[in-house]
Every structure is written in C-alpha cells, then in structure tokens.
Amino acid sequence: MNETATADDWVRELDARQRAMLAEMGVKVWTPAPARVPLAEPAAAAPAPVQPPARPPQAREPAARAPIVPTTPATAAPVSIAPPAPARADIAQLDWPALRDAVAGCRACSLCESRRNTVFGVGHTEADWMIVGEAPGEQEDRQGQPFVGPAGQLLDAMLRACGxxxxxxxxxGVFIANVLKCRPPANRNPAPEEVMQCEPFLSRQVALVKPRLIIAMGRFAVQSLLKTTEPIGRLRGRVHRYEGVPVIVTYHPAYLLRTPVDKAKAWADLCLAMDLERAG
Incomplete structure (x- = not known):
C-alpha cells in the first residue's frame, strides 16, 4: 500500500480469503460505505397555472337516506334454568322428598361453592329421639352423612349405652341431623348468616320427625335451637324446649375425644334424657 493510500483503500484491497482469515481470528473488518454520488439539483419548478375564480357554492340536494331496516335479533340457544329454590317460608310445607331436594339444591350461602355433598340427615323419620349436631366435617362432606369417623363412632357407642x-x-331408632347441611371450609366455626339460612331446614325436619326428645350436641347446635349464647356448662342438667319439644344439652362427641374427662358429664346428660323419657 503506498503512502498516500487511505485505510478505506486498504480495506477495499482485501480479497475474500483475507477477510475470512481475519474473521477466524475475531477481527471485525469495517467496510466503508460506498462513495456518495451528489444528487442533481432539482429543476426549477414551473410557475403554477393561474386558476380561474371558484364558482360560488351551490346548494346541494340532500342525499336520500336509506330506509332503516330493523335488525332481527339472533335466536339464542335455549338455556336450561334450574328451578328456583323454595322460599324460606315455603320450606315449612315440604314433605321428606321435597325437603331433601331443597337441601341438595340449596345455594343460599357461600358454603354451596366448596361442598362436595350436602349432609341431610339419617335415621328413623319417626324416631322418639332426635340428635342435633353442629356442622359436617371432612368425612361427613365426603360421605354425605352426619357423624361419621371417630366422632360418629363415639356417638354410636353413646347411643348403644342408651339402648x-x-x-x-x-x-x-334415632334421627340424626346437623344445624348446617354443608361443611364450612377447613372445619371452621359456622358463621351466623350460614346458621340462619339453614335453620328452616332443621325446623322442618323436627316438625316431620315429631320427636319426643331432642339432644343438642355442641355449642352451635345449642345456640341455634335455644337462641342463647350461654355456655354449655351452664345449660346442662336442665330440660329446655324447642318448639314444644324437650331439649337436653350436652357436649359434642368431637369435643369429648379431645377432652375425655368430660365424658362422665356427657353420660350424666344421657341419663337425664332417659329419665325424662321414662317419666313420659
């Protein structure tokens, strides 16, 4: 390369083989941009022709509007709508099959969104004794029956002790039901509005069974039936009334499994129930 040659000239002299070697060594070869060719100057613009004076605007005839054609709505596919749940007041008129269907289809509170099964109740529908518990647990929700699992086994043993x-x-026989017909998530305590929505179902069950005696097991069963916030310890040992039916208050079997020392108190409550039955 002569002394007067520029870097651009040197780069242009590289052949393809040299460029490939430099690329293998990681040397990036800068390629100069091609020399710019000066653009020819634009020719002088011709003078714009003189436009004749614009005509005064003339009034246009209004365009005829197209007639409005009413759009025919698309025919929607028929939607299957479930029959509405019976009103709270109507529940008091239902027979056993209709009451069971009403419980199964109830969506009065948010518990319907998380339940697997409603827990209607089991037992003799004309029993002298009716057992009322609080709310279904996990096993009850799975099987659709009240008092199953360890608490149910203890209840069955308590009932056998009473014949x-x-x-x-x-x-x-006995009829066994809960205040709530759906399981609260994670076995939490029932909310007041949930108890309120389920109470008509329990009231109708009592009216259909016509028991001679109700045994309320657990705080929420006692509060729902007796409309009181008194603790169970202060309500035990006495006969209460629910819609004219005698009520005996005792502990829930699940509580007794956690607190075995109170099993003797629960047995005393059952003895009170048997004494009341014998007294007629």
Whole structure:
C-alpha cells in the first residue's frame, strides 16, 4: 500500500480469503460505505397555472337516506334454568322428598361453592329421639352423612349405652341431623348468616320427625335451637324446649375425644334424657 493510500483503500484491497482469515481470528473488518454520488439539483419548478375564480357554492340536494331496516335479533340457544329454590317460608310445607331436594339444591350461602355433598340427615323419620349436631366435617362432606369417623363412632357407642341405634327402624331408632347441611371450609366455626339460612331446614325436619326428645350436641347446635349464647356448662342438667319439644344439652362427641374427662358429664346428660323419657 503506498503512502498516500487511505485505510478505506486498504480495506477495499482485501480479497475474500483475507477477510475470512481475519474473521477466524475475531477481527471485525469495517467496510466503508460506498462513495456518495451528489444528487442533481432539482429543476426549477414551473410557475403554477393561474386558476380561474371558484364558482360560488351551490346548494346541494340532500342525499336520500336509506330506509332503516330493523335488525332481527339472533335466536339464542335455549338455556336450561334450574328451578328456583323454595322460599324460606315455603320450606315449612315440604314433605321428606321435597325437603331433601331443597337441601341438595340449596345455594343460599357461600358454603354451596366448596361442598362436595350436602349432609341431610339419617335415621328413623319417626324416631322418639332426635340428635342435633353442629356442622359436617371432612368425612361427613365426603360421605354425605352426619357423624361419621371417630366422632360418629363415639356417638354410636353413646347411643348403644342408651339402648338406641341409628340403624334401627323401630322404637330404638334415632334421627340424626346437623344445624348446617354443608361443611364450612377447613372445619371452621359456622358463621351466623350460614346458621340462619339453614335453620328452616332443621325446623322442618323436627316438625316431620315429631320427636319426643331432642339432644343438642355442641355449642352451635345449642345456640341455634335455644337462641342463647350461654355456655354449655351452664345449660346442662336442665330440660329446655324447642318448639314444644324437650331439649337436653350436652357436649359434642368431637369435643369429648379431645377432652375425655368430660365424658362422665356427657353420660350424666344421657341419663337425664332417659329419665325424662321414662317419666313420659
């Protein structure tokens, strides 16, 4: 390369083989931009022709409007609508099949969104004894029956000690139900509005069974039936009334499993129930 050559000239002299070698060594070869060719100057613009004076605007005839054609709405596909749930007041008129269907289809509170099964109740529908618990737990929600699992086994043992059996279809039978028909998530305590929505179902069950005695097990069963906030310890040992039916208050079997020392108190409550039955 002569002394007067520029870097651009040197780069232009590289052949393809040299460029490839430099690329293998990681040397990036800058390629100069091609020399710019000066653009020719634009020719002088010709003078604009003189426009004749514009004509005064003339009034245009209004364009005829197209007639409005009413759009025919698309015919929607028929939607299957479930029959509405019976009103709270109507529940008091339902028979057993209709009451069971009403419970199964109830969506009066948010518990319907998380339940697997409603827990209607089991037992003899004309039993002398009716057991009322609080709310379904996980096992009850799975099986759709009240008092299953360890708490249910303890309840069955308590009933057998009194000569009762949830499977019996005679004078030894009982009807077992809960205040709530759906399980609260994570077995939390029932909310007041949830209890309020379920109370008509329980009231109708009591009216259909016509029990001679109700045993309320647990705080929420007692509060719902007796409309009181008194603790169970202060309500035990006495006979209360629910819609004219005698009520005996005792502890929930799940509580007794956690607090075995109170099983003796629960047995005393059952003895009170048997004494009341014998007294007629």
């Amino acid at each position: 009762r059996d949830r499977q019996a279809d005679d004078a030894r």
